[in-house]
Amino acid sequence: MDFRFSEEEEAFRKEVREFIEANMTDTIRSKWLGGLLDTPERQEFVTKMSKRGWLSMGFPKEYGGTGESMPLAQYILNDELHKAQAPIVGKNLGVVVNTLLHNGSEKLKQEFIPRILKNEIQWALAYTEPEAGSDLANMQMKAELDGDEYVLNGQKRFITSAHFADYMWTGVRTDPDAPKHKGISLLIIDVPTPGMTLSPMNTVIGEQTNDVFFDDVRVPKERLVGELNEGWRYITEALTYERFAMTSFAPTIRKFNRLVQWVKDTELNGKPLRDDPVVRRKIAKLAMVVEAGRMLDLRCVCEAVRPDYVPANEAAMNKMWGGIAETVLTDEALDIMGPYGYLWHNGGHAPMDGDMVDDYLWAGHQRVAAAGVDISKNIIARRYLGLPAS
Amino acid sequence: MDMEFSEEQKTLQSTARSFLSTESPLSMAREMESNENGFSRDLWKKMADLGWFGLPHNEDVGGSGMGTVELVVLTKEMGRSLCPSPYIPTVILAGGAIAAAGNDEQKQCWLPAMISGETVIAFALQEENTFYDARSVHATAVPEGDGYVLNGTKMFVEFATAADRVLVVARTAGSPPETDGLSMFLVDPNDVNVRMEPLNTVARDRQFQMKLDGVKVATADVIGEPGKAWESLEGVIERGVVALCGYMVGASERIHEMATAFAKERVQFGHPIGSFQAIQHYLALSITEIIAADTTTFYAAWTLDEGEPSREIVATAKAFAGDTFRKASDIGAQIHGGIGYDEDMDTTLFLRRGKQYQLSMGDSGFWEDIIAEEILDR
Ligand SMILES: Cc1cc2nc3c(=O)[nH]c(=O)nc-3n(C[C@H](O)[C@H](O)[C@H](O)COP(=O)(O)OP(=O)(O)OC[C@H]3O[C@@H](n4cnc5c(N)ncnc54)[C@H](O)[C@@H]3O)c2cc1C
Numbered sequence: 001m002d003f004r005f006s007e008e009e010e011a012f013r014k015e016v017r018e019f020i021e022a023n024m025t026d027t028i029r030s031k032w033l034g035g036l037l038d039t040p041e042r043q044e045f046v047t048k049m050s051k052r053g054w055l056s057m058g059f060p061k062e063y064g065g066t067g068e069s070m071p072l073a074q075y076i077l078n079d080e081l082h083k084a085q086a087p088i089v090g091k092n093l094g095v096v097v098n099t100l101l102h103n104g105s106e107k108l109k110q111e112f113i114p115r116i117l118k119n120e121i122q123w124a125l126a127y128t129e130p131e132a133g134s135d136l137a138n139m140q141m142k143a144e145l146d147g148d149e150y151v152l153n154g155q156k157r158f159i160t161s162a163h164f165a166d167y168m169w170t171g172v173r174t175d176p177d178a179p180k181h182k183g184i185s186l187l188i189i190d191v192p193t194p195g196m197t198l199s200p201m202n203t204v205i206g207e208q209t210n211d212v213f214f215d216d217v218r219v220p221k222e223r224l225v226g227e228l229n230e231g232w233r234y235i236t237e238a239l240t241y242e243r244f245a246m247t248s249f250a251p252t253i254r255k256f257n258r259l260v261q262w263v264k265d266t267e268l269n270g271k272p273l274r275d276d277p278v279v280r281r282k283i284a285k286l287a288m289v290v291e292a293g294r295m296l297d298l299r300c301v302c303e304a305v306r307p308d309y310v311p312a313n314e315a316a317m318n319k320m321w322g323g324i325a326e327t328v329l330t331d332e333a334l335d336i337m338g339p340y341g342y343l344w345h346n347g348g349h350a351p352m353d354g355d356m357v358d359d360y361l362w363a364g365h366q367r368v369a370a371a372g373v374d375i376s377k378n379i380i381a382r383r384y385l386g387l388p389a390s
Numbered sequence: 391m392d393m394e395f396s397e398e399q400k401t402l403q404s405t406a407r408s409f410l411s412t413e414s415p416l417s418m419a420r421e422m423e424s425n426e427n428g429f430s431r432d433l434w435k436k437m438a439d440l441g442w443f444g445l446p447h448n449e450d451v452g453g454s455g456m457g458t459v460e461l462v463v464l465t466k467e468m469g470r471s472l473c474p475s476p477y478i479p480t481v482i483l484a485g486g487a488i489a490a491a492g493n494d495e496q497k498q499c500w501l502p503a504m505i506s507g508e509t510v511i512a513f514a515l516q517e518e519n520t521f522y523d524a525r526s527v528h529a530t531a532v533p534e535g536d537g538y539v540l541n542g543t544k545m546f547v548e549f550a551t552a553a554d555r556v557l558v559v560a561r562t563a564g565s566p567p568e569t570d571g572l573s574m575f576l577v578d579p580n581d582v583n584v585r586m587e588p589l590n591t592v593a594r595d596r597q598f599q600m601k602l603d604g605v606k607v608a609t610a611d612v613i614g615e616p617g618k619a620w621e622s623l624e625g626v627i628e629r630g631v632v633a634l635c636g637y638m639v640g641a642s643e644r645i646h647e648m649a650t651a652f653a654k655e656r657v658q659f660g661h662p663i664g665s666f667q668a669i670q671h672y673l674a675l676s677i678t679e680i681i682a683a684d685t686t687t688f689y690a691a692w693t694l695d696e697g698e699p700s701r702e703i704v705a706t707a708k709a710f711a712g713d714t715f716r717k718a719s720d721i722g723a724q725i726h727g728g729i730g731y732d733e734d735m736d737t738t739l740f741l742r743r744g745k746q747y748q749l750s751m752g753d754s755g756f757w758e759d760i761i762a763e764e765i766l767d768r
Contacts, residue, residue, distance in 0.1 A: 001399070001459055002392045003692050009391075072391065260765055274766045284758035287765055288710045291703075292682035299685050302393045317678045374671070381670030385650050385677060388665040 003298070009072055016054075016080040023048060024084055031205055031358055035087040037122050038164045042087040047119045049077075055089055056117040059097060064114035071305035082248040091161075091242070092116045096123050096169055099238040103226035108188065112167075124165035124191065125242070126156045126212065127235060134368075134375050136171070137180045137232060141214060143172035143187060145221065150174075150187060152195075152217040158369075162198055162210040165191050169238075175229050186231040188223045203365070205358045240312045242370050249297040249318070252325050255359055256290045259283075259333045262352055273336065282332050293318075293325045313384040320376035323367040330360035393685065399463050406467035409440065416736045419472035427552035428596030429475045438507025443481045446629070447489050451501035458629055458691040462636035466684075469640025472739055474595065476510055476549040478637070482630040484511035484557040487574055490622035491614025500555075500576075512553035512579070514544040514600055515627070522752030523627070524620055525567040529560040529602060531575060531616075537608040538562070540575060544600040546750065550579055551586055551598065558602065559623065562616045569620035574613040581605050593746040628694060628704045631751050635687040635707045638715035638747050642680045645722035645740040649673065652726055663725070672721050676714075683707075683714040702764035709757040712748035719744025 005013065027041050037043050049055060057073040059065025074093065081088045097116055100109055115121045132139040141154030152172060162168060168189040175183030189196075195217040198210050226234050263273045263283060273279050300314035333356045334341030343350035344357050367373045381387045395403065413433055422429055437443070446461055447453025461482065468477065485504050488496060488511075503509040517526050529542020540560050550556055555576045564571030577584060583606070587599040614622060650673055653664030663669050690707035693700045719740040723730035730737040748754060 001395065001688060001692055003689050004696075005391055264766060280762035280766060281755065281758050283765060284709070284761035287702075287761050288706050288713075288758075291706045292679070292686060292710055295685035295689060296678070296682050298391060299393060299681065302391055317681065320674070321678060321682070377671045377674035378667070380674035380677065381664075381667075385670075385673055387650070387653060387670050387673065388662050390661075390665045390667055390670070 005072070005076075008070060009076060012070065012073060013076050013080060016077055019049065019052070020080060020084045020086055024086060028087065029085045030087065031085070031355075031362070032207055035081070035085060036161055036164075037087045037119075038161065043119065043122070046087050046089060049089070050117065050119040055093060055119060059093075059101070059113065059117060063101075063109055064117045072301065075301050075304070079248055079250045082250040083254050085251070085254075088248075090248075091125065092119075092121075092123055094241045095125065095238050098241050099234055100225065102237065103234050105222070105224075105226075107222055108225060112188070121166040122161065122164060124159050124161040124168045124210075125238075126159045126162070126168045126170040126189075127239075128158045129155055130157050134371075136235070137184065139171050139173060139184060141170075141172050142176070143174050143185065143219070145174075146218075148221050149218045150221060150224075152187075152189075152214040152219060154214050156212040156214070158201070158209050159212045160209040162191060162212050163200065163208065167191060168212070169225075171231055171235050174231075178229065181232045183229055184231040184235070185228050186225040186234045187219050188225060189217070189219050193217050193219070204361045236312075237310055239370060240310050240315050249293045249322060249325075252293060252322065252329060253290055255326075255333075255356070256286060256329055258352060259286075259329070259336075259356070263336065266351070268338065279336055282336060286329055286332055289325045289328055293321050296321050313380060316371065316376040316379040316383070319371055320373050320380070323363070323373040323376075326359070326363040326366050330356055330363050334360055393688070395463065399460060402460060403463050403467060405440070406442075406464055407470070409436075410467055410471040410473055414468075414471045414473040416472060416739060419474050419739055420736075422474040423594035426596075428549055429552070433473075434475060434510075435507045437475065437477070438505065442477070443485070443507060444505040446482060447485065447501060447505065451489065451497050452505045453501070457695040458632055459688060459695055461629070461633050462687055462691045465633045465636035466640035466643075469637035469642075470644045472641060472644075472743065476512065476553070478630050478633050479513040479548045480504060480511050480553070482633050483513040483515075483626060484555075486626035486629060487513075487557055487619075487623060488613055490626055491574065491619065496610075496613060509555075510549065510553045511576070512547055512550045512556040513630075514547045514550070514556050514558045514577075515623075516544065516546050518543055518545055520753060520756060521566075522631075522756055523624075524569040524572055527559055527561055527572055528566060529558070531560040531562050531573055531607070533562075534606070537606055538573075538575065538612065540577065540602045540605040540607060542602050544602070546589070547586075547598045547600045549596050550600055552596065553579055555579070556584075556600065557613065558600075559619060560602075564617075569624075571617050572619040572623070573616040574619045574623070575607045576611040576613060577602070577605055577607060591746060593743045595746075625694070628700055631704055631708050632687060632690045632694060634747065634751050635683070635690065635711040638711045639680065639684045639687055641740060641743065641747075642676075642683065642711075642715045642718040645737070645744075646673070646676055646680060646718050648736065649722040649725040656727070669725060672725065676718050676721055679714045680718060683711040686710055702761055705757040705760040705764070708752060709754040709761065712754050712757075716744045716748040 028045050037046055056065045058069040061067045078088055078090045097113055127136055129139050143150040143152050168191050170187050170189050172185055172187055173183055174185040195215045197213040201209050266273045296318050300311050300318050303311040303314050337351050340351050345354040444453035445456045448455050488500050517528055519526055531538040531540045556579050558575045558577045561571050562573040583603045585601040589597045591597050653669050654662055656663045686707045690703045693703050723737040723741045726737050729735055
């Protein structure tokens with residue numbers, strides 16, 4: 001048992017921090033939980049990392065990777081990026097590359113992985129539909145084989161990054177007669193492709209996601225990931241990576257530390273907040289929730305580096321705890337502020353420039369997206385505890 | 391970063407689990423609730439024979455010099471079976487204090503006998519307030535002739551009447567909240583000037599209010615340099631607290647397993663109740679809390695073993711593991727339905743201990759205030 005990162009890992013962490021310090025700007029910094037690569041500045045930031053070889057660490061040499069490397073390198077990189085509100089590499093690397101490596105054809109691996117590792121291409125993950133949210137296996141978007149191409153018709157909803165992505169990693173229904181989990185396949189689609197229409201959706205904190213409509217969109221059949229009608233397996237695997245690689249506990253720790261600093265620096269009702277016994281107990285309780293989250297995160301990391309092990313249970317626990325922690329943290333923080341808690345950006349009187357309001361509004365997103373609190377609990381109950389189906 | 395047990399730790403865990411499942415099943419916990427000593431001497435001796443009492447102590451007094459991580463491996467197993475024993479007060483607290491501060495003669499006099507299971511030493515720190523540190527101690531020790539005279543009232547002294555000695559913390563100087571001026575004394579619980587009042591606890595263990603009314607203690611029974619006790623006690627107490635965290639995590643695991651198994655079997659509305667989402671979600675949240683408490687506890691133990699600053703993590707572990715055990719024990723009984731509150735059901739053993747352990751060795755609020763100090767005042 002050893003809770004310390006190795007010297008080599010610490011050295012890498014330091015290097016990443018120095019890089020972030022040197023390259024981070026206000027325009028790059030993002031409110032998303034995991035920063036998107038949606039502007040030239042943000043993409044440039046990640047390209048600089050790829051030039052240092054940081055995106056290729058640990059991936060096989062034949063696809064442009066470095067081969068054997070520090071197992072925790074990817075985790076450390078994402079952790080620091082999350083902490084700094086920088087664009088994250090978890091989606092492209094953690095989700096697409098990992099899933100392709102395990103399941104994709106040689107052709108797809110050769111075509112996509114090297115370019116991802118160089119940050120030449122961006123991705124959107126397209127699973128959700130109006131009638132398939134938590135019940136993702138209910139996805140209906142049709143893909144029918146016509147010669148050497150699939151023809152797609154239907155709608156995807158909440159497709160983040162679709163407005164700047166080069167490719168869409170898309171779940172489609174290829175067998176409408178099979179039981180719902182057995183008729184799904186995974187396709188890689190060029191964005192744009194004729195017949196595809198995007199319609200932006202603005203979220204409560206002003207960040208964009210998208211509805212995407214498909215009207216006879218044609219996709220070559222070599223773009224099928226893995227086997228036909230086996231897509232559900234790949235998607236659940238990819239979702240586990242997503243829960244792990246795209247969501248980190250680091251932002252919650254950062255927000256907590258920021259709250260602590262604010263409490264230390266602030267007087268309310270003529271008294272320093274730090275001397276208020278109620279505030280002190282609130283901070284202590286939050287500290288416990290945050291520390292527990294950090295521990296679950298580290299546990300998940302320790303499991304995830306085991307060869308060929310997909311930490312589905314650990315990731316679900318992490319995801320659930322993240323949603324709970326973010327909720328109590330932001331709610332308690334605004335409570336401590338009293339009426340100042342509802343002042344939003346640029347008003348001059350807003351504590352922390354109103355950022356905690358964004359965080360409060362966004363906490364709900366963490367409770368629902370990509371298996372939120374309730375769905376994660378279902379996963380833990382069924383998979384980990386072996387409780388019977390309802 | 392590595393959370394795996396070593397081979398040695400795995401062996402300790404599996405030996406402890408199989409020993410305790412036969413020698414100290416839950417029925418033992420129940421039986422000892424009405425035993426006058428609160429623990430079985432026979433079991434205590436067998437535990438000693440396994441080398442458990444020497445585990446945290448050095449080889450020169452017959453111990454094996456292992457770390458806090460190993461202690462937690464062991465107390466977790468004790469918690470799983472709710473093993474009733476003075477292990478924490480005797481072996482970790484009193485034994486730890488003698489090992490840390492005692493002179494050679496005292497160590498040789500008390501530790502080998504404690505390690506072999508012959509001698510039980512209780513630990514008396516807390517008084518009639520809710521602190522679990524130097525702030526609690528008002529009791530005085532005044533030099534007189536060849537020794538000291540002790541006056542004061544100790545609370546929550548576990549297994550005090552079954553003990554051969556009680557290690558009492560009293561002030562030779564200063565006043566609360568000062569840590570300077572604390573000293574340690576070995577007091578005979580049968581001394582004519584000691585009065586033990588039993589406390590009725592919800593866990594039905596043996597605890598006492600201990601009144602010291604002019605108790606004379608010889609110099610030979612003063613442990614460590616007078617006035618300097620806190621220097622060694624602080625670390626000893628942290629170790630004891632983390633060991634209790636391990637116990638609570640183990641107990642939480644056990645009640646959670648019982649509730650999960652019950653939920654798979656009990657049928658209502660034509661389905662196992664474990665198929666109902668309300669039940670599933672209670673159990674899913676609870677197991678996540680338990681795993682987080684487990685990792686936090688081991689992290690605290692590891693931090694102590696590494697000699698790194700530990701006050702905040704120990705406080706976090708105790709408050710979090712305590713809250714976790716309370717919740718697990720509460721929901722564990724609820725999932726059993728009405729029978730969960732039946733006096734004869736094992737669920738009630740956990741239900742009663744869940745609240746008590748959360749409040750003992752410093753309640754959650756006490757430790758939360760320490761967390762706040764560490765975070766806000768430095
Ligand atoms: C900002 C944002 C970005 C997103 N980005 C993407 C993306 O890039 N790609 C993508 O594919 N999707 C994306 N999503 C979609 C997201 O994954 C879905 O919102 C999520 O799966 C929930 O689906 P839903 O919104 O249809 O809610 P519903 O499934 O309708 O759920 C409604 C409520 O019911 C609860 N619920 C549903 N089923 C159960 C159950 N069995 N047990 C208990 N409670 C249940 C849910 O937890 C939720 O609280 C994004 C969403 C948001 C808000």
